[in-house]
Amino acid sequence: xxxxxxxxxxxxxxxxxxxxxxxxxxxxxxxxxxxxxxxxxxxxxxxxxxxxxxxxxxxxxxxxxxxxxxxxxxxxxxxxxxxxxxxxxxxxxxxxxxxxxxxxxxxxxxxxxxxxxxxxxxxxxxxxxxxxxxxxxxxxxxxxxxxxxxxxxxxxxxxxxxxxxxxxxxxxxxxxxxxxxxxxxxxxxxxxxxxxxxxxxxxxxxxxxxx
Amino acid sequence: xxxxxxxxxxxxxxxxxxxxxxxxxxxxxxxxxxxxxxxxxxxxxxxxxxxxxxxxxxxxxxxxxxxxxxxxxxxxxxxxxxxxxxxxxxxxxxxxxxxxxxxxxxxxxxxxxxxxxxxxxxxxxxxxxxxxxxxxxxxxxxxxxxxxxxxxxxxxxxxxxxxxxxxxxxxxxxxxxxxxxxxxxxxxxxxxxxxxxxxxxxxxxxxxxxxxxxxxxxxxxxxxxxxxxxxxxxxxxxxxxxxxxxxxxxxxxxxxxxxxxxxxxxxxxxxxxxxxxxxxxxxxxxxxxxxx
Numbered sequence: 001x002x003x004x005x006x007x008x009x010x011x012x013x014x015x016x017x018x019x020x021x022x023x024x025x026x027x028x029x030x031x032x033x034x035x036x037x038x039x040x041x042x043x044x045x046x047x048x049x050x051x052x053x054x055x056x057x058x059x060x061x062x063x064x065x066x067x068x069x070x071x072x073x074x075x076x077x078x079x080x081x082x083x084x085x086x087x088x089x090x091x092x093x094x095x096x097x098x099x100x101x102x103x104x105x106x107x108x109x110x111x112x113x114x115x116x117x118x119x120x121x122x123x124x125x126x127x128x129x130x131x132x133x134x135x136x137x138x139x140x141x142x143x144x145x146x147x148x149x150x151x152x153x154x155x156x157x158x159x160x161x162x163x164x165x166x167x168x169x170x171x172x173x174x175x176x177x178x179x180x181x182x183x184x185x186x187x188x189x190x191x192x193x194x195x196x197x198x199x200x201x202x203x204x205x206x207x208x209x210x211x
Numbered sequence: 212x213x214x215x216x217x218x219x220x221x222x223x224x225x226x227x228x229x230x231x232x233x234x235x236x237x238x239x240x241x242x243x244x245x246x247x248x249x250x251x252x253x254x255x256x257x258x259x260x261x262x263x264x265x266x267x268x269x270x271x272x273x274x275x276x277x278x279x280x281x282x283x284x285x286x287x288x289x290x291x292x293x294x295x296x297x298x299x300x301x302x303x304x305x306x307x308x309x310x311x312x313x314x315x316x317x318x319x320x321x322x323x324x325x326x327x328x329x330x331x332x333x334x335x336x337x338x339x340x341x342x343x344x345x346x347x348x349x350x351x352x353x354x355x356x357x358x359x360x361x362x363x364x365x366x367x368x369x370x371x372x373x374x375x376x377x378x379x380x381x382x383x384x385x386x387x388x389x390x391x392x393x394x395x396x397x398x399x400x401x402x403x404x405x406x407x408x409x410x411x412x413x414x415x416x417x418x419x420x421x422x423x424x425x426x427x428x429x430x431x432x433x434x435x436x437x438x439x440x441x442x443x444x445x446x447x448x449x450x451x452x453x454x455x456x457x458x459x460x461x462x463x464x465x466x467x468x469x470x471x472x473x474x475x476x477x478x479x480x481x482x483x484x485x486x487x488x489x490x491x492x493x494x495x496x497x498x499x500x501x502x503x
Contacts, residue, residue, distance in 0.1 A: 054391040057398025062327040097241025099285050102323055102396075124242055149451040149458035149486070150232075151241050178387075179451055179458075 001028040003039040006071065010043030010113075013063025015070050022071035032078040036115065040068045040075070044113030048198035058106065061197065065109035072112065086117035088208040089139035093125035095154040100147035103177055103197070107143060110197040111204055127158040134162075134171045141207050143200065144190075146177040155180075156188035172207040176200055215312065215353045215379045216414060218269070219441050219480040225500060226314070226445060226483025227263035227271045228493045232460075234259070234274075244286040246278045249298040256299070260306030262490035267497035268483070270312035272355060273299040275346065279338045281320035281330070293345055300349035312352040314381070317342060317368055319359055327397075335364060339371035346376075353379040356413070357445070358420045358485070360385050360396035362404055366411040373412050381481065382413035383443050385420040386430050393430055405434035417443030420485040422450050423462055424470025431477040441480035446470075448487035460487025468495035475500075 001024060009017035018040075025035045047064040050056045090111050094104045101123045108118045119137050121129055125144075134142050142162070146152040155175050162168045175185050176194040185193035191207070194200030205211035218224055234245050237255050248256055260271050278296050283289040303313045320338055322330040346354070354372050359365035365382055372380055384404050386393040393401050401418070408416040416438065418430045427444035434442055448460035448467055462470065471482055484492050497503045 054389045054394075057394060057396075059327050059397050062323070066326075099242070100321065102321075102328075148241070150235050152458075154241070 001025055001030065003030070003035065006035070006039035007043040007046075010040055010064055010067050010071070011046050013060060013067050015063070015067045018067035019070040019074065022074045026074060026078065032075050032082055033084045035071070036075055036079065036084075040071050041113060041115050044068050044110065047113070048110060048201055052196065052198045061106065061110070065106070065113055068113045069109065087115040087210060088141060088204065089117045089119060089137055090141040090143055090204060091119045091121060091130060091133045091137065091139045092143040092145070093121035093130060094123035094145045094147075095151050095158070096124055096126045097154060098146050098148050098151035099123050100145075100177075103147065104143075104145035106197045107145065107176065107194070107200045110201050111143070114201045114205065116204060127154065127161045130158045131161050131165055131167065135165070135167065139171065141172050141174060141204055143204070144173065144175050146175075146180060149179045152177065152179055152184065153188075155190065159189050174200060174203050174207070215270075219415065223475055223479060223500065224269045224481045225267070225493065225497055225502065226481055227260075227266075227268045228484035228488030228490065229486050230259060230272065230274050230276065230316070232486050233489065244283070244288055245276070246274060246283070246295050246299065247286065247288060249274055249295050249302060250291065253298060253302050257302045257306050260303055263493055264306055264308075264310055266490040266494035267503040268311055268493050270314050270352065271303055271307055272314050272316040273303045273346075273351065274316070275299045275342070276316045276318035276358070277321075279317075279320050279342045281322055281335070281338045282318075285321070292341065296342070296345040297349050300346065300351060304350075314353050314355045315346040315351040317346075317354055317356045317372070319361070319364055324361065324363055332363070332367060336367045336371055339368045340374060343372045343375040347378070351378065353381065356380065356382040358385050359383070362395060362397065362399045362407050365404075365408060369408065369411040369413055379414040380412060381415045381417070381443055382408040382411070383417045383419040383445065384408075386418055386426075387422070388426065393426075393433060401430045401433040402437040405438045405440065409438055409440045413440075415441045415443050415481060417445075417479070417481070419443075419445035421446050423447060424467060424474055428470070428473040428477050431474060431479055435478065442478060443481040444471075444474045444479050445481075445483040445485045446474075447485045448492060451487060458487075462487070462492070464489070464491040464495035467492045468499050471496050472499060
């Protein structure tokens with residue numbers, strides 16, 4: 001069976017197709033890790049590049065991510081059984097006082113599409129919750145989102161709290177959201193800034209030594 | 212009071228500036244529901260309206276941006292929506308008196324429509340129906356559907372308003388500039404948005420919550436290529452910068468007003484401000500327009 005068909009279904013945002021083709025690939029006896037990397041992750045890589053180049057926009061990315069998730073649902077139990085580790089664990093959330101989760105969800109889905117395990121804390125997440133979740137899950141990355149100019153400063157509290165717990169360096173922080181800039185990320189001491197969901201994936205890969 | 216649509220035939224109309232960032236400056240905490248202040252701190256909301264009225268604007272917008280059942284449910288306040296809207300309109304009316312018009316601010320639900328998100332079109336339409344019915348009952352002069360990042364959601368809001376009201380509808384969306392020019396979050400160009408919003412029944416279309424006046428002027432110029440509809444621009448006072456832990460919006464009242472002259476030169480029929488603008492910004496524009 002040709003995995004390229006599944007990869008194309010992910011790129012096209014064909015949810016039913018992605019599910020059926022993943023099932024077929026599993027039944028054909030293809031290694032789950034191979035299906036994940038050569039079809040689902042490879043497809044989302046293309047989607048990320050198209051998104052960064054403004055060739056496609058949020059709706060297309062969301063449909064592709066949902067298609068990838070259709071395949072992931074079938075693969076996940078097999079990956080766990082096969083002892084295939086995720087590329088890394090990422091704790092994500094929208095910061096305290098901010099209820100906007102569209103951007104955060106997009107980043108979470110893109111990261112999942114890149115082979116990361118996501119611990120999604122939702123929105124209105126306190127600095128303590130970020131740090132606690134990262135410590136408990138032994139995540140290597142915390143991703144924070146803010147849409148409001150008034151909530152972006154909460155990101156700094158999380159970064160400061162990580163330092164207070166001696167976790168800075170061990171847990172990398174990345175930040176993003178409409179008002180957030182590289183200069184802001186530098187100022188608050190974040191390890192990285194993602195201009196869009198695809199850049200966030202690049203950043204996470206770099207943090208775990210994959211890029 | 213002359214009707215809005217007659218008025219825009221005669222001269223450009225000046226709206227107010229920000230409500231949200233003004234409330235934050237007066238004690239609203241991050242993560243609080245701004246619309247709850249219509250019930251808990253009506254004096255503060257009225258004080259902001261009063262300052263805009265004193266700055267010589269032609270209309271003020273009610274503090275109802277997030278007053279829809281979907282957004283209010285995030286604060287467990289959906290049961291109070293009728294009181295919130297009634298109070299918001301009452302506060303604005305008392306501030307406006309005979310001096311200016313009152314427009315209802317209708318913002319997005321914050322949810323993504325299926326198939327991209329999890330909420331159905333019918334649920335979002337129903338939410339806007341609730342808001343439109345309550346606003347019409349409370350009595351405003353016109354509606355402003357604003358800060359929309361999804362054209363489909365904007366169309367649902369316009370459709371819901373038309374079911375309950377014959378008042379004029381202004382519809383504005385947020386655009387940002389990328390490698391392929393201006394797009395909404397969901398990828399609509401200003402031209403596509405203008406056409407679709409007019410088709411859906413908006414009487415005036417435009418942009419708000421975009422980076423600043425110069426960006427707004429460019430967006431209006433693109434919209435003008437596809438529609439003769441009167442245009443609207445209510446940009447932010449620039450993109451905020453961090454100074455000593457506070458968000459500082461870079462456009463001063465003077466620089467903002469100078470930028471809005473370019474928006475007027477594009478033929479805008481309604482101008483005003485969004486995030487970071489203050490009564491001083493609006494007064495400065497009023498001076499330029501010879502209103503005070």
